[in-house]
Amino acid sequence: MTTTELATGTPLAGAPPAQVEGETGGPPPRRTRHRMSRTDKRNLVLGLKYISPWLVGIVVFVLYPVGYSIYLSFTRYSGMGTPTWVGLGNYTTAFADPLVTKSAGNTLFYALIAVPLGLVVALVLALAMNQNVREVAWYRTIFYAPSLIPAFAMSFIFIVFLNPQFGAFNQVLNVFGGSNVNLLGDPTGVKIAIVLMAQLAAGNAALIFLAGLRNVPKTVYEAARVDGAGPMRQFRSITLPLLSPVLLFNLITGVSGALQVFTEAYIVTNGTGDPDAGALFYMMYLYKNAFGFAELGYASALAVLLFLAGLTLALLIFWCSRRLVNYDVEAS
Amino acid sequence: MSTMVRTEPPQKHRAAERAADEDQLNRRADGTRRPWYSNVIARVVMIALSAVFLLPLYWMIISALKSDEELAKFPPTFIPESWQLSNFVDAVTAMPFLHFFLNSAIITISVVVFSVVSNFIVAYGFACLKWPGRDLVFYLVIATLFLPFPVTLIPMFDLWARLGLVNTFFPLIIPSMFASAFYVFLLRQFLMQIPKDMLDAARIDGASEWTILWRLVFPTAKPALTTVAIFAAVASWNDFMGPLIYLQDESVQTLSIGLQSFRSVHAQDVSFNLLMAASFLVILPLLILFFVFQRHFIRGITIGGFK
Numbered sequence: 001m002t003t004t005e006l007a008t009g010t011p012l013a014g015a016p017p018a019q020v021e022g023e024t025g026g027p028p029p030r031r032t033r034h035r036m037s038r039t040d041k042r043n044l045v046l047g048l049k050y051i052s053p054w055l056v057g058i059v060v061f062v063l064y065p066v067g068y069s070i071y072l073s074f075t076r077y078s079g080m081g082t083p084t085w086v087g088l089g090n091y092t093t094a095f096a097d098p099l100v101t102k103s104a105g106n107t108l109f110y111a112l113i114a115v116p117l118g119l120v121v122a123l124v125l126a127l128a129m130n131q132n133v134r135e136v137a138w139y140r141t142i143f144y145a146p147s148l149i150p151a152f153a154m155s156f157i158f159i160v161f162l163n164p165q166f167g168a169f170n171q172v173l174n175v176f177g178g179s180n181v182n183l184l185g186d187p188t189g190v191k192i193a194i195v196l197m198a199q200l201a202a203g204n205a206a207l208i209f210l211a212g213l214r215n216v217p218k219t220v221y222e223a224a225r226v227d228g229a230g231p232m233r234q235f236r237s238i239t240l241p242l243l244s245p246v247l248l249f250n251l252i253t254g255v256s257g258a259l260q261v262f263t264e265a266y267i268v269t270n271g272t273g274d275p276d277a278g279a280l281f282y283m284m285y286l287y288k289n290a291f292g293f294a295e296l297g298y299a300s301a302l303a304v305l306l307f308l309a310g311l312t313l314a315l316l317i318f319w320c321s322r323r324l325v326n327y328d329v330e331a332s
Numbered sequence: 333m334s335t336m337v338r339t340e341p342p343q344k345h346r347a348a349e350r351a352a353d354e355d356q357l358n359r360r361a362d363g364t365r366r367p368w369y370s371n372v373i374a375r376v377v378m379i380a381l382s383a384v385f386l387l388p389l390y391w392m393i394i395s396a397l398k399s400d401e402e403l404a405k406f407p408p409t410f411i412p413e414s415w416q417l418s419n420f421v422d423a424v425t426a427m428p429f430l431h432f433f434l435n436s437a438i439i440t441i442s443v444v445v446f447s448v449v450s451n452f453i454v455a456y457g458f459a460c461l462k463w464p465g466r467d468l469v470f471y472l473v474i475a476t477l478f479l480p481f482p483v484t485l486i487p488m489f490d491l492w493a494r495l496g497l498v499n500t501f502f503p504l505i506i507p508s509m510f511a512s513a514f515y516v517f518l519l520r521q522f523l524m525q526i527p528k529d530m531l532d533a534a535r536i537d538g539a540s541e542w543t544i545l546w547r548l549v550f551p552t553a554k555p556a557l558t559t560v561a562i563f564a565a566v567a568s569w570n571d572f573m574g575p576l577i578y579l580q581d582e583s584v585q586t587l588s589i590g591l592q593s594f595r596s597v598h599a600q601d602v603s604f605n606l607l608m609a610a611s612f613l614v615i616l617p618l619l620i621l622f623f624v625f626q627r628h629f630i631r632g633i634t635i636g637g638f639k
């Protein structure tokens with residue numbers, strides 16, 4: 001095997017070939033006064049070289065922007081010229097801004113319904129995707145397909161589907177004796193519509209659940225069945241506890257996603273957030289301030305508040321789940 | 333069904349093999365037969381669920397085929413009376429569709445290539461190399477998964493604007509060169525399954541890590557890399573906020589933002605059957621991609637497992 005031809009001309013060309021003698025039974029590496037042996041040091045350099053794209057990424061695309069965002073949140077800045085320091089001004093404005101309260105309330109309303117519902121839908125889909133039937137590949141494809149539909153197209157579909165004059169939704173209502181409603185014209189209805197829209201894209205979370213389900217050893221179920229546990233009991237006592245780490249993952253990503261809900265609302269309301277600011281979600285208000293009113297400082301303060309809220313929620317969920325999450329799935 | 337143990341000799345007749353498979357499916361792991369109705373109930377539920385999940389796609393297609401008058405009819409027709417295929421032609425010509433399509437394709441293909449390469453290299457560093465502090469750094473990667481990202485939006489926009497790169501594809505492509513936590517996590521789970529002995533044997537033979545990465549690990553990791561490629565392709569092709577912020581000129585706009593701005597500019601006279609036809613053309617490449625790679629995709633995400 002040629003060892004260097006692929007390496008030449010790449011940023012990793014200097015990577016020394018890894019030696020394994022330090023780890024596998026060879027003579028122990030010479031102890032120097034440093035804490036790290038030479039092999040350790042070489043391995044560290046090699047490891048850091050390989051993860052260097054991520055290291056650069058975290059500095060440029062995470063640490064720098066988070067820091068700069070915090071700085072901007074204390075300034076008034078239009079995107080041109082230099083930011084002017086205003087201290088806590090943006091934050092006091094934000095706490096007194098009725099639209100901040102309104103949009104945060106909308107987002108909270110959305111999250112409180114969409115996150116639990118989303119977990120249930122995704123779990124049901126994953127259980128269906130895991131059935132032992134011949135055509136299961138078809139079901140997997142069908143359940144995942146709506147996740148491939150971009151939010152803008154899904155929004156167009158819902159606009160047609162929910163149209164107050166000719167939408168199929170109203171026909172269904174009529175069949176059950178209801179009269180025509182304009183869901184998208186109602187401040188609460190539009191939020192419900194966006195919640196429902198999000199459920200159709202549960203395929204991604206479902207796949208993650210599916211991966212978890214397939215890690216549960218079959219023998220555990222067999223043992224439970226022999227002991228007389230029915231399907232419900234098996235689900236409650238085996239599936240759910242063994243799935244808890246995946247559940248935690250989906251819960252946190254679900255909350256984080258719900259706090260950032262934007263695209264569907266932007267398209268359904270054509271960027272306005274109406275009726276009556278009912279679909280003005282927090283991210284939409286943030287977007288409007290940043291790119292509509294060129295209030296980048298104020299928008300940064302809103303972003304920092306969202307960041308803190310998201311971080312607090314994630315930590316809170318982690319903290320609350322300590323006792324509930326079972327990490328002993330390794331048995332498989 | 334890779335988990336099933338096949339006992340039949342490989343030369344057995346295909347039909348017989350299928351019958352044996354069917355038999356296997358109807359048995360539990362301990363060999364006892366399942367009751368005949370267990371699959372029937374499951375199938376009824378799954379077919380009902382399938383109907384719900386196919387409905388949006390179906391509604392999109394039939395709306396795309398309807399004429400303006402038929403679309404405005406109540407009650408709506410569930411099968412179009414006249415199949416107006418010309419809607420697709422009208423949709424493509426009513427807006428710079430092909431131009432948007434090309435822009436989307438350039439961005440998506442670049443993002444997929446860069447994502448696969450960068451995440452693969454980083455995941456290799458976390459899964460196949462042993463170095464002090466590795467696991468600690470990996471926890472950091474996981475932690476960034478849970479960071480709410482809108483906080484980076486404004487500074488990044490400010491940075492790209494200062495570099496004069498707003499209205500170019502760079503703000504959407506360049507970040508994919510630097511790996512992302514979710515993909516690294518996914519790939520690492522998969523790469524951890526590769527036997528260490530295989531890598532060590534190659535190392536003893538004098539192969540460099542770079543060679544092992546591309547010659548040995550890359551072919552093995554194809555299902556996981558396919559998964560990353562599909563995730564990245566879908567995310568990039570469907571991205572709305574990125575293009576909304578960075579691509580303001582029509583000449584650089586992508587399909588997602590192009591269709592929406594077409595709709596808001598022509599708010600009065602836009603017909604939704606054309607928007608539906610255009611939307612269908614937008615998701616068609618993704619649907620084809622997904623159907624072709626479905627097996628690898630599911631395998632890539634389920635084999636590594638989420639722990």
